[in-house]
Amino acid sequence: MKQAIVIGILLIAVFILAGSVVVLSGDKSSLKDMVGKKDQKIQALKGKVDELSTVTGLQVTGEEIQFVEQTFHVYLNYDNESYVTRFDELSNLVKVDVLNKLKGASSLAPPAVDMKNELESVHVYMNPSAPHTFLVYTTTNYFLDGALVNHGSQLYEVSVLKNNEQFLIGDIKVIGNMTEVDGV
Numbered sequence: 001m002k003q004a005i006v007i008g009i010l011l012i013a014v015f016i017l018a019g020s021v022v023v024l025s026g027d028k029s030s031l032k033d034m035v036g037k038k039d040q041k042i043q044a045l046k047g048k049v050d051e052l053s054t055v056t057g058l059q060v061t062g063e064e065i066q067f068v069e070q071t072f073h074v075y076l077n078y079d080n081e082s083y084v085t086r087f088d089e090l091s092n093l094v095k096v097d098v099l100n101k102l103k104g105a106s107s108l109a110p111p112a113v114d115m116k117n118e119l120e121s122v123h124v125y126m127n128p129s130a131p132h133t134f135l136v137y138t139t140t141n142y143f144l145d146g147a148l149v150n151h152g153s154q155l156y157e158v159s160v161l162k163n164n165e166q167f168l169i170g171d172i173k174v175i176g177n178m179t180e181v182d183g184v
Helices: 002-056 062-076 086-090 096-104
Strands: 115-126 133-144 147-163 166-179
Touching: 062 086, 062 115, 062 133, 062 147, 062 166, 086 096, 096 166
Parallel strands: none
Antiparallel strands: 115 133, 133 147, 147 166
16 A cells, blocks of 8 residues: 555656756757847848948047047137147048148148137037048137137038058048138
């Protein structure tokens, strides 16, 4: 009698264990299916991120934007002493043909009167249709003999290249030059 009870209990335990194995193997296959579907979704989302990055210019780094800002600070902050020497510093920040274009737009000697150009603000906007191309909006103050004679804004289109892990301005175009007019 004791043997029959023990055998019965063992049979019940075996049936319970067998049922648990069947249920667990079913859960395992459904989990594999779910993981496979999630992997497909992840791959689809990665493709979408790559597509959006290309379209919106998200591949641009903060370092690149800071480089553009720094370059404009060097270019547009000058006085009689730094009028010509700023181009020496710019030579490390822009391509040679861009440097020649900037020099060509300026006099080769500083003005005879006491002058100062001060960059008040610079705003850099990414161009989503052309990676590494920016619109740069600057506001400057121009002083002659200590008196403010021009408070104006300029709009530039700038392209940035990376050469040996160093950024360079590859092209620069003045798109607009706006000067405030009193009384308007």
